[in-house]
Each structure stands twice: as C-alpha cells, then as structure tokens.
Amino acid sequence: MIRVLAFAIALIASPLFAQSAVPPAPYAYTQLDDPALEAEATALMLTLRCLKCQSQSIADSDAPMAGDMRHQVRVRIQAGQSPDEIRAWLVERYGDYVSYQPEVSATTWPLFAIPTLLLAVVFLVLMRRLGRVRTDGGVAQ
Amino acid sequence: MTSSSSNRIWIWVPLVLFVGIAALAAFMLTQPKDEFVKSQMIGKPLPEFALRAATQDRPGVTIEHFRDGKPKLLNVWASWCLPCIAEAPQLEELRASGAESIGVAIRDRPADVAGFLARHGNPYSRIGADDRSEIQLELGSSGVPETFVIDGEGIIRHQHIGDIRESDVSALLQQLSDAR
Numbered sequence: 001m002i003r004v005l006a007f008a009i010a011l012i013a014s015p016l017f018a019q020s021a022v023p024p025a026p027y028a029y030t031q032l033d034d035p036a037l038e039a040e041a042t043a044l045m046l047t048l049r050c051l052k053c054q055s056q057s058i059a060d061s062d063a064p065m066a067g068d069m070r071h072q073v074r075v076r077i078q079a080g081q082s083p084d085e086i087r088a089w090l091v092e093r094y095g096d097y098v099s100y101q102p103e104v105s106a107t108t109w110p111l112f113a114i115p116t117l118l119l120a121v122v123f124l125v126l127m128r129r130l131g132r133v134r135t136d137g138g139v140a141q
Numbered sequence: 142m143t144s145s146s147s148n149r150i151w152i153w154v155p156l157v158l159f160v161g162i163a164a165l166a167a168f169m170l171t172q173p174k175d176e177f178v179k180s181q182m183i184g185k186p187l188p189e190f191a192l193r194a195a196t197q198d199r200p201g202v203t204i205e206h207f208r209d210g211k212p213k214l215l216n217v218w219a220s221w222c223l224p225c226i227a228e229a230p231q232l233e234e235l236r237a238s239g240a241e242s243i244g245v246a247i248r249d250r251p252a253d254v255a256g257f258l259a260r261h262g263n264p265y266s267r268i269g270a271d272d273r274s275e276i277q278l279e280l281g282s283s284g285v286p287e288t289f290v291i292d293g294e295g296i297i298r299h300q301h302i303g304d305i306r307e308s309d310v311s312a313l314l315q316q317l318s319d320a321r
Contacts, residue, residue: 022248025273051178051283064248065283068274093281095181 027074028067034078041074044083047100048073048090057100180281180289180300187215187295188279192269195246196254202243202269210293212320214242214313216265217277219249220257222285228304232264235310240317244268245276247285288313292320 032038045059052063058070069090076086090098096105104112187204194201207213216232218225232242244265246254254268271277280289280297290299290313299316301309 022250022272054176054178065274065277068248069278071273072275072278090278091181093181093278094178094283097178 024064024067025071027071029070030074032074032078037077038074040083041070041077044077044086045070045073048087049098049100051094051098177302178283179302180297182279182281182297183300185297187291187297188276190276190279192245192271192276195244195249195268195270196251196258198255198258198263199244199265199268202245202267204295206243206267207291207295208293211241212290212292212298212317214240214317215245215280215289215291216242217245217247217271217280217282217285217287217289219247219285220253221249222247224304225257225286226261228286228306229261229264231305231307231310233262235305235313236264238310238314240314241266245271247271247274247277290316290320 032041042059046057048058048069050056050058050061050063050066050069052065053061056066058066058073073086076089077083087099087101091103096103096108102108102111187207189204191203192201207215214232214235218228236242242264244267246268249270249272251270254270258265269276280287282289282300284302286304288301288305289297290301292298298320299313301313305313
C-alpha cells in the first residue's frame with residue numbers, strides 16, 4: 001500500500017519539480033539556411049566573447065546568454081548587417097572586452113606601438129654594431 | 142674610459158627592465174580580479190522597446206514608462222537567479238523609501254516569476270519579460286542581477302552590478318535623486 005502511495009506521489013511530484021527552462025532562442029542552436037551567411041556568422045561568433053563565461057567565444061559556450069547572442073548575430077547577418085557592424089554594436093555596449101579581435105583604440109595602442117618600437121631599437125643597435133665591425137675590421141669592444 | 146663606463150651602465154638595463162616587469166606581474170597577481178563587465182551605455186538613452194508582462198500580477202513595460210519625468214530603477218533579474226533572492230529585501234526597502242523599480246525578467250516563465258514574487262515579495266510596479274536577453278544586451282548588462290538608474294527622459298545614468306546589499310541602498314537613493 002505504502003509503495004503504491006509512494007509511486008502515486010512520485011507521479012504527481014515529478015512534473016511539478018521538472019523545471020523545464022525557457023526554450024533557447026530560435027537561432028541559438030540552428031544554423032542559417034544560406035551556407036555563405038552561416039559561415040560569416042560563425043566566423044564572427046568565434047571572435048565574440050561570452051560575457052558569462054569570459055574565457056570562451058559565444059560559438060563555444062553553452063551559456064544561455066551566449067545562445068541569445070548567437071541568435072542576435074544570425075538574425076542580424078540574415079537581415080543584411082555586416083560582421084563589423086554587429087561587432088561595433090556589441091563593443092558600443094560592452095567595450096573592447098566583448099571582442100577577441102584586437103582593435104587599435106585609445107586603450108590598446110601601446111600593445112601595437114611597443115613591439116614596433118622595440119623592433120626599431122633592435123634594428124638600430126644591430127646597425128650600429130655591424131657598422132662598427134665594418135669600420136674597425138674587428139669586433140667592437 | 143667614457144665608452145666602457147657607459148657600456149657598463151647600459152649592460153644593467155635589461156636586468157632592471159626584467160626585474161621591473163617581474164615585480165609588476167607579482168604585484169598584479171596579488172590584486173583581486175575584476176570580473177565585472179561594465180556597461181558602456183551610461184549617459185545613453187534606452188532603446189525603443191516593448192516587453193509583455195512577465196506575470197499576471199503586474200503589467201508589461203515599454204520605453205514610454207521610463208519617459209514620464211520620474212527617475213526609476215530598472216532591475217534586471219530572474220526567478221532562477223539566487224543572488225536575486227538576497228537583494229529582494231533591499232529592493233523592498235528602496236520601494237518603501239519612495240523609489241520605483243521596474244523589473245525585467247530574463248528567460249523566465251510566468252509561473253516561476255509568480256512563485257518567486259510570492260516567496261520573496263514584489264517590489265516592482267511593472268515587470269517585463271525579456272525571453273532572449275534582447276533588452277539586457279541593449280543595456281550592456283552581462284548578468285543577473287543588475288540594477289540601472291534611469292532618469293525621467295529614459296537616459297541610463299548608473300549601473301549597479303550584482304545584488305544590492307544593505308550598504309548600497311543609500312547610494313542608489315542618492316543616484317536616483319541626482320538623476321532628477
């Protein structure tokens with residue numbers, strides 16, 4: 001009797017506690033019909049950072065918010081927006097953080113300038129040394 | 142003499158640079174990591190939007206509700222979000238102090254929203270349902286809960302990331318009165 005009762009309770013209880021989440025956005029896990037557009041969307045998604053998980057692109061992440069971002073990317077690509085426009089739309093809201101593709105900006109220019117400067121210094125030092133070897137006819141001290 | 146002594150000084154430059162960079166790296170390792178992604182939308186207007194009601198108890202939200210001249214809080218939350226339970230008393234306290242909060246429920250079901258409000262109180266005048274994080278993305282918000290101060294013309298004035306603690310209440314009230 002107790003078993004039957006427990007079984008009956010289990011039958012009632014399981015639908016109550018089965019938390020079916022809100023279904024994902026239509027284009028979170030569905031590719032666009034046009035392979036060329038889908039390729040464009042995927043390339044863009046690989047360079048956008050998932051905001052919830054932070055070390056994955058939205059193409060790699062199963063976080064619901066990443067799914068919603070993929071939906072936005074695909075819908076906007078299908079509507080004719082360019083990947084650069086979509087990236088700019090997200091960067092306007094979240095800053096450089098959301099993009100894995102480095103851009104030269106007020107905060108990132110040293111990343112581009114310092115290596116160039118160091119290479120220039122190395123080049124100058126090499127020129128001086130090699131020049132000295134040639135004029136002295138031996139290794140400079 | 143001059144050339145060899147200047148060479149002797151220069152020879153230390155790479156080592157000094159290396160020690161400097163190593164010291165900087167060691168120092169930065171001791172600093173707590175800032176995991177917050179701040180919205181870049183402060184000072185910018187809310188987008189045009191209309192959200193259906195997230196529950197029967199409260200009406201839905203459109204941009205017009207943020208353009209009636211009165212600054213408000215826009216609370217991004219969800220019934221499945223645990224820190225949202227922690228901030229519920231503070232939202233109630235804000236309501237009691239005269240602040241109006243409009244809720245935006247992220248990827249939520251009406252029954253779950255109603256259940257959450259029955260358990261933890263309902264400080265909202267309106268609650269809109271954002272099923273695909275569309276408004277959340279427009280706001281530059283990256284998680285739940287987040288609270289935005291919106292002025293009477295629908296301009297975003299302030300972002301509070303994470304649950305509202307007791308110590309944040311007076312700051313948010315100040316932000317609201319600054320937005321007047």
